[in-house]
Amino acid sequence: EAQVTQNPRYLITVTGKKLTVTCSQNMNHEYMSWYRQDPGLGLRQIYYSMNVEVTDKGDVPEGYKVSRKEKRNFPLILESPSPNQTSLYFCASSLILAGGTDTQYFGPGTRLTVL
Amino acid sequence: SQQGEEDPQALSIQEGENATMNCSYKTSINNLQWYRQNSGRGLVHLILIRSNEREKHSGRLRVTLDTSKKSSSLLITASRAADTASYFCATGHSGAGSYQLTFGKGTKLSVIP
Numbered sequence: 001e002a003q004v005t006q007n008p009r010y011l012i013t014v015t016g017k018k019l020t021v022t023c024s025q026n027m028n029h030e031y032m033s034w035y036r037q038d039p040g041l042g043l044r045q046i047y048y049s050m051n052v053e054v055t056d057k058g059d060v061p062e063g064y065k066v067s068r069k070e071k072r073n074f075p076l077i078l079e080s081p082s083p084n085q086t087s088l089y090f091c092a093s094s095l096i097l098a099g100g101t102d103t104q105y106f107g108p109g110t111r112l113t114v115l
Numbered sequence: 116s117q118q119g120e121e122d123p124q125a126l127s128i129q130e131g132e133n134a135t136m137n138c139s140y141k142t143s144i145n146n147l148q149w150y151r152q153n154s155g156r157g158l159v160h161l162i163l164i165r166s167n168e169r170e171k172h173s174g175r176l177r178v179t180l181d182t183s184k185k186s187s188s189l190l191i192t193a194s195r196a197a198d199t200a201s202y203f204c205a206t207g208h209s210g211a212g213s214y215q216l217t218f219g220k221g222t223k224l225s226v227i228p
Contacts, residue, residue, distance in 0.1 A: 026170040031214065042203065042220035043158075050214060058215060080123060100145030100207040101214050 004107035006091050012113045013081055021076045021110050031094045031101050032074035033058070036078030036087040037109075043090065049074055050096065069088045081114040086111075095112065118221035119147075119204045122166070127225040130217030134191040139184075147187050148205045149179055150214040152221070158203065196228045 004025045014015035014020055025032065025079045035058075039068040045058030049068040063085055074093075078085060094100040119140040128134050138147070147166045150158040162178045164171045164187065171178045177190040191198055201221040208215060 033216065037216070038218065043205075043218035045216060045218075048215065054214075059217070088155065093160075096214065097146075101216055103148065103160040103163055104150075104158070104205070104216065106159070108157045109155070111155075 002105070004091055004105050006089075006107035006110050008110060009108065010111050012115065014115050015082055016080050019078050019081060019091060019111070019112075021078075021091075023036055023074045023076065023107060024072050025074075025093040025105070027073065027093060028071065028072070028104065029093035029105070030096045032068065033092050034064070034074070034076045035090045035092065035105070036060065036085075037090065038087050046089075062070070081112075083114050086112060086114045119206045119217060121202070121204055121219045121222040123222060124220070125223045125225070127227065128194055129206065130194060130226055130228050132194055132196050133225055134198070135227070136189045136202050136224070137188045138189070138219055139152060140187075140217075141185065142208065144182075144206045144208050146196055146207045146222045147178075148216075149176075149178060149187075149189050149201045150205060150218075152201045152203065154200075161202075188200075191224075193228045194224075196226050198224060199226045 034046040035043040044060045047066040049055045091107040092104040094104045119138045122137045148163045149161040152158045164180045175192045180187045203221045205218045
């Protein structure tokens with residue numbers, strides 16, 4: 001079954017404790033992306049990746065890191081989480097079309113709370 | 116950021132009525148995509164319309180794109196209670212080899228049985 005998986009689904013942590021949210025897709029997609037969703041703000045793109053070892057900042061990259069060492073995986077790293085990073089996080093993947101991205105396939109989301 | 120903006124923010128209709136949601140954006144795009152989200156769950160893709168297309172259909176969904184006005188609309192015909200969800204538009208744009216995708220804040224649709 002074609003899917004994007006994220007782990008963990010729920011996480012409560014404390015300020016400053018490094019964490020990683022994993023994302024994996026089994027569709028051989030070149031494009032992968034992380035979003036955060038906050039009430040009243042919609043989805044905002046954090047980072048995206050066009051392919052292995054190619055990453056770029058989205059609209060809200062501060063406080064986050066990513067890596068793309070393998071095509072299927074795109075982990076999101078919070079080196080020193082702060083309470084303003086409490087949010088619902090989504091990973092997504094897609095093919096790349098000529099001149100743009102294709103349909104995004106979304107993971108189920110990770111609800112992160114930073115105390 | 117050329118964030119798309121949906122209008123209205125919230126819409127409440129009776130089952131069987133049509134629902135229309137609009138999306139406006141600021142700069143040139145390659146394509147525009149509509150997604151649906153049920154309360155706190157992952158987004159599900161509905162329709163992708165390219166910048167050289169004006170209208171697309173999928174079942175009870177109809178999407179139009181007017182690049183001169185930088186706007187798009189999503190029409191859901193004969194709505195059902197199961198259509199209750201939030202709907203988002205996302206604009207795809209590229210520049211200098213990058214492919215950023217920007218979502219709007221969404222329209223929350225409530226379909227009353």
